[in-house]
Amino acid sequence: xxxxxxxxxxxxxxxxxxxxxxxxxxxxxxxxxxxxxxxxxxxxxxxxxxxxxxxxxxxxxxxxxxxxxxxxxxxxxxxxxxxxxxxxxxxxxxxxxxxxxxxxxxxxxxxxxxxxxxxxxxxxxxxxxxxxxxxxxxxxxxxxxxxxxxxxxxxxxxxxxxxxxxxxxxxxxxxxxxxxxxxxxxxxxxxxxxxxxxxxxxxxxxxxxxxxxxxxxxxxxxxxxxxxxxxxxxxxxxxxxxxxxxxxxxxxxxxxxxxxxxxxxxxxxxxxxxxxxxxxxxxxxxxxxxxxxxxxxxxxxxxxxxxxxxxxxxxxxxxxxxxxxxxxx
Amino acid sequence: xxxxxxxxxxxxxxxxxxxxxxxxxxxxxxxxxxxxxxxxxxxxxxxxxxxxxxxxxxxxxxxxxxxxxxxxxxxxxxxxxxxxxxxxxxxxxxxxxxxxxxxxxxxxxxxxxxxxxxxxxxxxxxxxxxxxxxxxxxxxxxxxxxxxxxxxxxxxxxxxxxxxxxxxxxxxxxxxxxxxxxxxxxxxxxxxxxxxxxxxxxxxxxxxxxxxxxxxxxxxxxxxxxxxxxxxxxxxxxxxxxxxxxxxxxxxxxxxxxxxxxxxxxxxxxxxxxxxxxxxxxxxxxxxxxxxxxxxxxxxxxxxxxxxxxxxxxxxxxxxxxxxxxxxx
Numbered sequence: 001x002x003x004x005x006x007x008x009x010x011x012x013x014x015x016x017x018x019x020x021x022x023x024x025x026x027x028x029x030x031x032x033x034x035x036x037x038x039x040x041x042x043x044x045x046x047x048x049x050x051x052x053x054x055x056x057x058x059x060x061x062x063x064x065x066x067x068x069x070x071x072x073x074x075x076x077x078x079x080x081x082x083x084x085x086x087x088x089x090x091x092x093x094x095x096x097x098x099x100x101x102x103x104x105x106x107x108x109x110x111x112x113x114x115x116x117x118x119x120x121x122x123x124x125x126x127x128x129x130x131x132x133x134x135x136x137x138x139x140x141x142x143x144x145x146x147x148x149x150x151x152x153x154x155x156x157x158x159x160x161x162x163x164x165x166x167x168x169x170x171x172x173x174x175x176x177x178x179x180x181x182x183x184x185x186x187x188x189x190x191x192x193x194x195x196x197x198x199x200x201x202x203x204x205x206x207x208x209x210x211x212x213x214x215x216x217x218x219x220x221x222x223x224x225x226x227x228x229x230x231x232x233x234x235x236x237x238x239x240x241x242x243x244x245x246x247x248x249x250x251x252x253x254x255x256x257x258x259x260x261x262x263x264x265x266x267x268x269x270x271x272x273x274x275x276x277x278x279x280x281x282x283x284x285x286x287x288x289x290x291x292x293x294x295x296x297x298x299x300x301x302x303x304x305x306x307x308x309x310x311x312x313x314x315x316x317x318x319x320x321x322x323x324x325x326x327x328x329x
Numbered sequence: 330x331x332x333x334x335x336x337x338x339x340x341x342x343x344x345x346x347x348x349x350x351x352x353x354x355x356x357x358x359x360x361x362x363x364x365x366x367x368x369x370x371x372x373x374x375x376x377x378x379x380x381x382x383x384x385x386x387x388x389x390x391x392x393x394x395x396x397x398x399x400x401x402x403x404x405x406x407x408x409x410x411x412x413x414x415x416x417x418x419x420x421x422x423x424x425x426x427x428x429x430x431x432x433x434x435x436x437x438x439x440x441x442x443x444x445x446x447x448x449x450x451x452x453x454x455x456x457x458x459x460x461x462x463x464x465x466x467x468x469x470x471x472x473x474x475x476x477x478x479x480x481x482x483x484x485x486x487x488x489x490x491x492x493x494x495x496x497x498x499x500x501x502x503x504x505x506x507x508x509x510x511x512x513x514x515x516x517x518x519x520x521x522x523x524x525x526x527x528x529x530x531x532x533x534x535x536x537x538x539x540x541x542x543x544x545x546x547x548x549x550x551x552x553x554x555x556x557x558x559x560x561x562x563x564x565x566x567x568x569x570x571x572x573x574x575x576x577x578x579x580x581x582x583x584x585x586x587x588x589x590x591x592x593x594x595x596x597x598x599x600x601x602x603x604x605x606x607x608x609x610x611x612x613x614x615x616x617x618x619x620x621x622x623x624x625x626x627x628x629x630x631x632x633x634x635x636x637x638x639x640x641x642x643x644x645x646x647x648x649x650x651x652x653x654x655x656x657x658x
Contacts, residue, residue: 005543008518010495011502014543014639015632018647025625062632062640079509082521083542139631147628158632165637166339173340180408189337192411213412214334214343267635288634296354299476300629302468303344303391303487305617306596308494310343311391318347 002062002088003069004161006080012165013075015062015088023060025149034096034152046096053112053119054096055157063090063158065132075162089132091159095119101152104142104261106251108153113244120268121232123157128274133159135167135272143263145297146290155266163272171272174280186282190224199320201327202249206242209250209327211320216304218292218314219257219323221250224284230277231270245329247285253327254287258294265290331391331417332398333490335409341494342404344391344417352389354478362388363425363481375425382441382448383425384486392419392487394461404491418461420488424448430481433471433590435580437482442573449597450561452486457603462488464496464601472592474626475619484595492601500601503609515611519553528649530656531578535571538579538656540649545633547621547643548586548652550579553613559606560599574658576614582656583616587623594619 002017024033033044036051046054057064069087097105097116105113120138127136140155141148163171177185190208193199199211201221209223223246229235235243254262265288271277292298292313303309331346353362362373365380375383386393398416426434426445434442449467456465469484470477492500506514519537522528528540530550538552552575558564564572583591594617600606621627621642632638 007541007543007545009499009502009514011498012637014545014641016543016641016644018642018644082517083525135636137632137636139635141630146630147626148630156631158636160636160638164632166635169340170338173338185338188411196412212336214336214345216336216343265631265634267631269635286635297476301470301475301477302485302594302596303466303493305594306468306495306598306615307464307466307487307489308341309489312343312345313347315345315347 001068002064003067004075004086004088006084006086008082008084010165013086013162017060017062017088019060023149026144027150029101029151032101032150032152034094034150034154035101036099045094051096051099053098053116055093055119055123056096058092058094058156061088061092063088063092063160065089065091065130086161089161091127091130091133091157093123093157095123095138095155095157097153097155104153104251104255105140105266106248106253106255108248110241110244110248113248114240117232117240117244120157121235124232124270125274127157127159130159132161133273134276135160135163137164138268140264140266142266143261143290145263146265148263167269167272171278171280174278178279184228184282185280186224186284187228190226198317201320201323202246202329204242204246204329206239207246209246211316211323213316215312215316215319216310217288217290218298218312219254219289219319221287221289221323222284223247223250223287224282229283230281231274231283232268233274235283243285249327249329250287253323254289256326257289257322258291260294263290263297264288330397331393332396333404333415333417335413335415337411337413339494342415342491346389346391346417348389352478355473356479358430358480361430361479361481363423363479363483364430365428374423380425380428382427382445384422384448384452385425387421387423387485390417390421392417392421392489394418394420394459415490418490420456420459420462420486422452422486424452424467424484424486426482426484432482433580433584434469434482434595435577435582435584437577439570439573439577442577443569446561446569446573449486450564453561453599454603456486456488459488461490462602463605464489464492466493467597469593469595471595472590472619474592475594477592496598496601500607500609503607507608513557513611514609515553515613516557519555527646530649530652531575531658533571533575533658535568536575538575540645540652542645544641544645544648545639546617546619547627547641548583548618548648550616550618550652551613552576552579552616553611558612559610560603560612561597562603564612572614578656578658579616582652583618585655586618586651587620589623592619592626593617 067088271281600610
């Protein structure tokens with residue numbers, strides 16, 4: 001059974017989920033649990049002979065609605081015991097992008113990517129009303145190099161019962177910036193990047209794709225809304241179209257960069273829930289590609305893991321230049 | 330040239346070091362730059378025909394004493410510009426554990442491990458007096474699986490010109506604990522772990538090895554001093570002997586756990602410098618082994634990387650039990 005435990009040295013909660021050790025691990029394609037049900041065949045997770053985009057609860061969840069154990073008040077105590085536990089409340093979902101076993105988000109029809117963004121928006125809105133969900137995280141891990149155990153194109157959604165450490169930190173920094181300037185940090189950063197120019201890879205009417213000034217991955221890209229939108233439900237159809245087009249272009253570009261499928265993490269960053277935006281919550285998709293060269297992974301070792309200090313091997317301006325050659329709208 | 334850049338969203342500094350992209354990458358054993366100089370042969374980093382333990386400045390440093398650019402005052406401004414840079418001041422050293430090309434810290438003579446701890450202590454003391462060094466980090470990355478490009482047994486030392494985010498967070502939590510209780514958090518945690526018992530793997534007179542209550546790696550181990558010692562220069566010869574013995578036992582145990590060399594990060598956690606301990610600085614060695622099973626790496630993907638929330642697959646108490654079978658003093 002999974003549970004939350006508080007790291008007493010950092011005052012941060014994490015998830016212990018031993019049942020996940022037994023999760024499905026690189027099954028052969030004809031046993032893929034994310035493919036549509038085959039007549040007379042192995043039954044997977046989706047009991048339908050066909051679907052467009054499917055969402056279901058993870059069968060090996062780190063967080064779930066009815067997790068046993070102490071409920072959330074434990075999390076809110078300002079003076080928890082040294083070794084504190086809490087129930088693994090929340091949600092863990094799988095989003096299957098397509099019935100096709102092969103392929104990837106970067107090679108799908110633009111229409112499908114737009115529909116996927118609508119699915120993300122719907123799930124974000126639905127989880128936002130859940131009382132125990134404090135922060136919604138929509139993401140994709142792609143590629144065996146970073147631990148993905150199912151190759152069928154899919155992503156995930158977590159609903160955490162607390163604000164995770166990294167968004168918590170960012171909400172603090174954004175609030176400080178807003179108190180000082182009266183403005184959204186995300187809006188100011190996009191203006192600064194457009195002004196500098198040297199890290200912007202593609203800019204459309206609604207979305208700007210740029211390498212961040214201080215990246216943690218050699219070819220990291222952020223796709224930010226030009227206008228102030230705190231979360232997915234706030235964008236209109238034109239903005240969604242533009243976001244889908246840039247996302248697809250960026251991911252297709254990654255696969256061209258080293259002429260091989262790029263392992264990556266796709267992270268949608270927005271307000272914790274639709275009803276709890278901070279003054280600097282600004283919708284963006286962050287892409288963390290794992291390669292630093294054709295056959296070299298960017299590893300996060302001692303400095304990154306124990307100190308939290310990334311050492312980056314590629315100058316961000318040079319990365320933007322190279323990405324400009326492969327990312328085309 | 331390397332430089333520091335501030336991530337404006339997290340208000341954290343990181344290192345951009347493009348010249349490291351060209352660092353030596355898996356050279357053949359007879360071209361190892363960490364072996365003693367061979368008569369008439371390729372000259373490596375150490376121009377000596379023999380040595381015991383060697384320390385030198387990294388030829389591909391992320392931080393160095395004479396880095397050009399704005400000096401540290403930029404780092405200290407409470408209101409830095411949105412996109413802030415600073416000189417990559419500090420130190421990056423390589424510690425070669427032995428003249429022997431093969432082997433590992435866990436299989437060396439106990440005497441050598443004790444001498445290595447004395448070398449670490451000496452370097453920590455020497456870097457502590459450097460004006461621009463604010464936090465010293467002694468560590469080892471081991472194994473190609475986590476990106477190590479030289480197999481000759483060695484570790485590294487960084488002298489950062491700032492307090493990195495993770496120690497900064499811990500110093501805050503430790504200070505809060507001290508204000509509330511008057512006690513060192515590290516001392517209290519060791520007492521709590523000894524009391525609970527179920528995560529203690531080995532305990533000697535001077536050092537306790539335990540799996541943390543809320544780990545980030547399935548078989549993570551912390552080797553903590555029983556007595557309050559804020560840094561390496563504070564331990565005596567008996568404590569050093571005991572620390573060396575437990576460290577060697579833990580690393581040898583890791584290699585037995587899955588019957589193959591365990592890739593790991595070894596992180597020495599102590600006061601930022603010998604002269605700047607916090608009220609809860611407590612010397613320990615943290616070990617982060619990268620495998621969750623014989624042929625499965627623990628990957629840090631979306632939740633770990635974008636949110637800072639680890640999902641652990643192995644119950645810490647079960648991990649302690651299994652480690653108890655392979656770690657023997």
